Amino acid sequence: MLKYLRPDVAISFTARMNVQNLIAVHGTGIPIIVSERNNPIAQRQPLEWEVLRKNLYPYASALVLQTRSVRRWAQGFISGEKIHVIPNPLTQENEISEEISPCPKGMPIVCSLGRLTRSKGFDILLKSFSIATADKPQWGLLIMGEGEERRFLEEMARTLGIRERVFFPGRVKNPSYQLNQAKFFVLSSRHEGFPNALLEAMAAGIAAIAADCPFGPSEIITHDVDGLLVPNEDIDSLSRSMHLLMEDREKRESLGARARKNVKRYSPDIVMAQWEELISRVTQVREIP
Known part of the structure; x- marks a missing residue:
């Protein structure tokens, strides 16, 4: 042919x-x-x-x-x-239509997005979130996506005692809307080809924390300038960075503003x-x- x-x-x-x-x-x-x-x-x-x-x-x-x-x-x-x-x-919808959030109104939300597979490291995220919110039970975690690890992750959240604050809506028709409602975004992947979800979050103008996994995050984020990088598969480091952003609204906003500007190169x-x-x-x- x-x-x-x-x-x-x-x-x-x-x-x-x-x-x-x-x-x-x-x-x-x-x-x-x-x-x-x-x-x-x-x-x-x-x-x-x-x-x-x-x-x-x-x-x-x-x-x-x-x-x-x-x-x-x-x-x-x-x-x-x-x-x-x-x-x-970086592709974005011109208009972000409102949709029903799976999270309670007024709850500050940490957001993540991706296939529910081991490579995405959502088990790491759940453990880190549990530690970070030990003194902040008002915070919730939204994990958008579907995959073979969903039941495993739901059970882990239950075992960690955070199930009522972790939301698994599955595939979301309009993730951009949910990203815009979140306080910050976390990429906890063990490895990536190219983290499109991270770009989407940064383009939404919200602060992002990313595991410095192979490959991509360190080429997108400049640490402490337009996001935060943490060592790969490091639960303690991730939980500390999450706790930092939960406490520091000004830092969240400054990281998010610079992120939105810097991802225009994509x-x-x-x-x-x-x-x-x-x-x-x-x-x-x-x-x-």
Whole structure:
């Protein structure tokens, strides 16, 4: 099909599609851009796909990664000049419609968002929240998302004695509204490909605390400037940072204001311009027989 269509460039995303794309364009002279969208170190492919990826990626015209940190992984098997870091764009709804909150009116809320899986570290968040609110029982925790760990997390909240203050609404149609109602946001992930939820929270102008996990948070947040970074999987550090923001309204507001300003560098116009520049570059050297 690609040989028949003769496109100017073939672009693919995720490891298996990238491998298939590279095989499909072999011998056609069509430039190909492959892109990794997850954390390739933490989310490893079966051995045969790992071998294919590392042997075929060098034949791509360019490899797009979401963070600079992943570059070190890629440089083990592909020329550095072919590696380009282009983050995800920040997309927001123009109008944020009001919806019913699952939390009691007037309760100050800590918010988080993501699939309820082990990689997102919501067990770490629950334990940290329990410690941080030992003397602040008026605070609540909203965890938006669905996944296989939901029952486990609900039971953990019950065991910690905080179940009545932790809310699991599942998938939320309009998370932007809930983010705007929260006092601050927490990303507790053990690892990330690129933390889109963190960008959404910062764009909403609320303070954010993020685990300094591989990869992404440390490239988005400048610690104590537009957010707070804590060591990965460190319950005590996370609980202290949460307690700090619960007590310091002025700090929450200043971090949130700077966050909203600084994430503008991820606007669709800026990110799409990077893609357009890369596409223009690889198509200029196109040599189709």
